[in-house]
Amino acid sequence: MRLDATSLHASLAEPVLGSIGFLNEITARYPDAVSFAPGAPHPDLLPDLAPERCFDRYLDRFLDHLVRDRGHTPDRARRLLLEYGPSRGLIGDLVAGALRRDHAVDVPEAAVVVTVGAQEAMFLTLRTLFGSRGDVLAVADPCFVGIRGAARLLDIDLVGVEETPFGLDLDALAARCRTARGTGRRVRACYVAPDFANPGGGRMPLEVRHRLLELAEREDFLVLEDNAYGFTAPPGTELPLLKALDRNRRVVHLGTFAKVCFPGARVGYVVADQEVVRPGSPGTLLADELAAAKSMVTVNTSPLCQAVIGGMLLEHGGSLIAMGRRKAELYQRNLTLLSEALDRHLAEGLPDGISWNRPEGGFFVRMTLPVPADTALLERSAAQYGVLWTPMAPFHLGSGGDHRLRLSCSYLDPAEIETGVARLAEFLRKEIR
Template identity: 70%
Template structure:
């Protein structure tokens, strides 16, 4: 007699699995696999030429030497650390804290840092820890990175979108959302922003807007979740202070990643959470301590070997995040300049109503079309014109992105960018009618 095969009703699984936000990345990967010969402006991945071209062991050895020479461990103990689980909060916290203080003026000690499995885990840990009531709302810039909205959906956290202006998130809109939440018996618990060249919008928050956001967070009693994935691509001399470095009242939880400045395969990120948490008996600890508790139940720890590689790369550059990212920043600025110049040459007048933004840094340019940007339009562009891009609709909390697409230039060469934009112009001239 054959055994009965268990069948599960998908409707009985968590509702997030039906959410198009969670399916958007998988859909793009599927399209790329079906059209391997296309030029793809879809992935916001680091350029392959920037991946380490030497054996990773030398970086591990560099970190071990640091543990022995600078931290006083025996060679045996130092190497054993890399083969054990390790503490949930991380092994390289001191190096990261020192680099953030030296490079960006973020004065938080190693005890306020948790090393995570990429920035994505940092977002999940922060949301799970902070959002203790179903009445709590997460405010996000609109459009917004699907990693944070997807994590919120997994955790059943309600999200509200905040309008963006040319200077960044609109403080008046956010203040209105806070008031509306209070009126409904709820509260905005935190606001997520990527102030420097955000994914996917490419926008940058002005200094005045940063300062106003922090004042608003203090008045309305919410936390600011700062994602700093792309700040390193700012043109030299045009850097702006991070929100965390401007934070004088402990309102900012800062999230960072080594994916773009080291390499993504390491899967190492970090979160700076120096807020004080008061216990029922009056005792206090840091928010980072609470994040480490949650992490212990999610991934136990971040791979010690991955941390060692990243730390060795950081030490090779004098312990400086800026020095580690300098060559990468030059390449990405070159690619962005190539993309914008190619759009100016080939898309100007290609189709009525087509327009694009002109960010000064980051990986992304946003294109607006006079027609809805559908998956069918993407399939036709890939099949008949050999070029891929990303629909913007999943990045929005409303329907305002239905006519937009995102172009990423990070993974391509200048020649590929030029060819891809020519193909895109031909597609627009032929297929797009207002």
């Protein structure tokens, strides 16, 4: 049996769906290269994890609750962690408690759905919200490839909004809303990462956060907030989540435990407290609809993985901030080292047209070149100079990223950052004309 590629979904032929696989492949081919490509948690943070201990910690709490409050026998309660679980998850109460304690986000447990990573949270949210071909999703340009890929798989049209160092250009977003209305369509939702977005690195000031929520109310769209990197903010510079400022339930909050906790567990969550109204029926929460959709996608998030994450939360007093504190210190150190190394090694002798940004947090630095930063240039960088980076074209809706690359510092040690930037400097001086 041979299948004609044109008979498959058209999204599978688009570069955005193959970008992560390509980076994994080229990294495997050049194992001795210093790689600024992966935006993954640092491996030194993983040996400290104790999944068995955390599982036991959560199990004690879980058994106590089910035996005392619900009349289960201990054996029956323990067995529930080995069976299919509820689609909305087991640790929603801990997630809601952590958001309340750390971020003043006061939502009920029923508004939380525990997902297979933030990627499933995005997919379920888009599938549930976008019921009409006339609905479009607004995204920053550039934006995270995961949301682009999910939208494309679901045949949801995207409109790009220019990104500034202070987050989305809200005047441009308002213009996109007007343009959509003029063609009989509507911006149904806007995806934003307000703190140190991947890949742009921009951060949305408090005033802009308020203005975004006002615009959402005025133009009647939802805000999909992804806050994977907010925990890396330097101490004393923390800003409230959009969900903490949300007074009219305009914000659907997407979260993950991958960066602050345990990436291999693949546990994320979505907070969706919007009311869904059907004529003649009692209202439900958007979270209920997401859980129904999830029951047809992954059925449930692994109870064992949830138990491990739940135990980790309990060990840190139910606090996401406490859980991520040591990780944040490492990433702040690495970002500072990367910025200092770039300033030192690239201070002079560079061709014209090379520049980079200096974000205060997150994992990424964005660099602009006077030539296309494409896969051919990356191959030359890896093979001849032993340094890898990420082309930014897949992050852009148009051609705006053709001359940009992304440097990630999260996966590297200080010595690797220094060596990698020295190699990058040699590569830029010798290869860029």
